[in-house]
Amino acid sequence: xxxxxxxxxxxxxxxxxVHDPRSALRRTPRRALLxxxxxxxxxxxxxxxxxxxxxxxxxxxxxxLAELLLKAxxxxxxxxxxxxxxxRRPDGTAVDVERESRALWRAVDRIPGLGYERAGRPEAIAMxxxxxxxxxxxxxxxxxxLAVALVPSDFGQLRLAVALPDSExxxxxxxxxxxxxxxxASYIRKDAHNxxxxxxxxxxxxxxxxxxxxxxxxESPQSVDTRFWSFNLACWAGDMAMAREQGDAIQxxxxxxxxxxxxxxxxxxxxxxxxxxxxxxxxxxNWARWGAEFPEPCVRLMKAYS
Amino acid sequence: xxxxxxVPERRYWPNFLRGEPQxxxxxxxxxxxxxxxxxxxxxxxxxxxxxxxxRAFLRAAARVALSVALEDPPxxxxxxxxxxxxxxxxxxxxxxxxxxxxxxxxxxxxxMFPLLTDxxxxxxxxxxxxxxxxxxxxxxxxxAFFELMIEGREVQEVLDSGPWDANQLxxxxxxxxxxLGFVLPVRTRNxxxxxxxxxQKAP
Numbered sequence: 001x002x003x004x005x006x007x008x009x010x011x012x013x014x015x016x017x018v019h020d021p022r023s024a025l026r027r028t029p030r031r032a033l034l035x036x037x038x039x040x041x042x043x044x045x046x047x048x049x050x051x052x053x054x055x056x057x058x059x060x061x062x063x064x065l066a067e068l069l070l071k072a073x074x075x076x077x078x079x080x081x082x083x084x085x086x087x088r089r090p091d092g093t094a095v096d097v098e099r100e101s102r103a104l105w106r107a108v109d110r111i112p113g114l115g116y117e118r119a120g121r122p123e124a125i126a127m128x129x130x131x132x133x134x135x136x137x138x139x140x141x142x143x144x145x146l147a148v149a150l151v152p153s154d155f156g157q158l159r160l161a162v163a164l165p166d167s168e169x170x171x172x173x174x175x176x177x178x179x180x181x182x183x184x185a186s187y188i189r190k191d192a193h194n195x196x197x198x199x200x201x202x203x204x205x206x207x208x209x210x211x212x213x214x215x216x217x218x219e220s221p222q223s224v225d226t227r228f229w230s231f232n233l234a235c236w237a238g239d240m241a242m243a244r245e246q247g248d249a250i251q252x253x254x255x256x257x258x259x260x261x262x263x264x265x266x267x268x269x270x271x272x273x274x275x276x277x278x279x280x281x282x283x284x285x286n287w288a289r290w291g292a293e294f295p296e297p298c299v300r301l302m303k304a305y306s
Numbered sequence: 307x308x309x310x311x312x313v314p315e316r317r318y319w320p321n322f323l324r325g326e327p328q329x330x331x332x333x334x335x336x337x338x339x340x341x342x343x344x345x346x347x348x349x350x351x352x353x354x355x356x357x358x359x360x361r362a363f364l365r366a367a368a369r370v371a372l373s374v375a376l377e378d379p380p381x382x383x384x385x386x387x388x389x390x391x392x393x394x395x396x397x398x399x400x401x402x403x404x405x406x407x408x409x410x411x412x413x414x415x416x417x418m419f420p421l422l423t424d425x426x427x428x429x430x431x432x433x434x435x436x437x438x439x440x441x442x443x444x445x446x447x448x449x450a451f452f453e454l455m456i457e458g459r460e461v462q463e464v465l466d467s468g469p470w471d472a473n474q475l476x477x478x479x480x481x482x483x484x485x486l487g488f489v490l491p492v493r494t495r496n497x498x499x500x501x502x503x504x505x506q507k508a509p
Contacts, residue, residue, distance in 0.1 A: 048335050052415055053364050057331055060368040063397050064376070107376040114327055114375050153400050184403060184442070 061119040069147035071104045076140035083266040090187035154183040169199045190219035228264040236283045251295035268304035317379035331371035354448035358419045365394040439485045451482035466504045472497035
């Protein structure tokens with residue numbers, strides 16, 4: 001790669017930045033840089049170009065439609081008859097699903113006449129309107145697929161891969177691996193690793209799943225649900241050191257009466273009903289051996305197997 | 307209603323946010339009644355984001371125009387506008403990233419970033435890639451670049467107000483400058499002998 005040609009004055013400045021900080025930044029062309037960077041009182045602001053402005057409006061129509069589709073997909077996913085952890089925001093606060101649902105469908109009701117045709121996907125609008133009345137949980141992946149076709153965002157691709165049915169788990173894992181590798185936001189990478197692990201557990205690849213949970217913990221050490229699942233598989237593997245590490249983290253992150261523990265118990269109960277005895281037996285026997293050494297939240301969690 | 311039952315406060319959009327999305331959009335561009343241009347410029351500096359401010363303004367104006375039509379009036383219009391700006395900035399970052407991953411050619415607006423092309427001599431065809439690399443830096447590197455190079459604040463002031471010592475500040479700044487294409491030597495000096503944080507005694 002060739003070195004960019006640097007203005008001599010700027011080169012001198014940077015040289016000073018590196019070698020003599022006592023004087024360097026006093027001579028930064030700061031006024032000029034600040035003027036360039038949107039000083040609202042400067043003459044910098046260019047006249048608005050109508051074509052460019054219109055292009056932004058069309059982009060926002062597409063993004064808005066994709067957001068509505070993803071929300072509808074997310075609601076459909078959570079309406080499926082499968083126990084899941086209650087959804088939370090990236091900062092860990094609980095999401096009011098009812099409120100989100102009302103806001104979504106109110107927005108969908110307002111779509112006609114707003115010019116959404118500019119997004120260029122009439123079938124997406126039709127699908128949203130149809131989902132408004134049908135509320136079909138089975139449409140989760142189809143809704144996400146349309147959203148990704150409109151805007152191929154990291155979040156959209158995560159939602160699509162998560163919503164794919166169990167019969168497409170291998171496709172989902174491949175898509176999630178790409179998201180986990182490329183996504184900009186760490187909470188999306190964390191969710192992708194978690195989702196890969198869950199898909200791997202479904203395939204019976206528990207050792208691989210443990211690795212994915214470890215990556216999810218690295219992305220988001222505060223994620224309690226990741227700690228639950230990692231703890232569960234450490235018990236299965238007989239990895240006392242990891243179980244203790246996760247147990248300590250769980251105790252630190254949530255009180256014994258935290259509602260997330262009961263949600264996790266329901267998830268584990270559901271999983272245990274569809275898992276072979278060869279998987280469940282080591283968990284139960286290891287827990288019988290170790291249980292007394294673990295804090296109360298872990299004891300509550302493992303009641304899923306009692 | 308009796309007793310403690312509360313009637314929810316009825317809220318309305320201000321007049322300049324009423325009408326069809328296209329009407330509101332035109333108003334945002336012509337008169338900027340929400341002061342989006344100024345708010346975008348401030349927000350970019352608060353979040354240490356290298357996005358061309360006019361571009362941020364145009365996306366935020368479009369975002370506001372459509373959001374008004376979809377949402378109920380908020381309790382706090384200032385906060386609502388700020389959230390729409392943040393959404394607009396995130397959308398631009400995401401769109402640029404996806405376009406770069408897909409290898410799409412830059413459009414004229416993506417090439418137009420005088421701060422980078424004229425101020426820091428970044429090639430016009432590399433503006434989007436450089437922006438993505440800059441936003442992949444950790445926040446402190448971006449902060450060091452903004453506070454020292456964009457805001458032009460004094461080294462001592464930046465040192466005192468941030469979670470770094472002089473060496474760390476220097477390293478963050480040079481990592482940001484490297485991303486912008488400057489070839490800089492690795493630090494060999496110990497700058498903590500030159501600059502000390504306020505209240506810090508000499509060793």
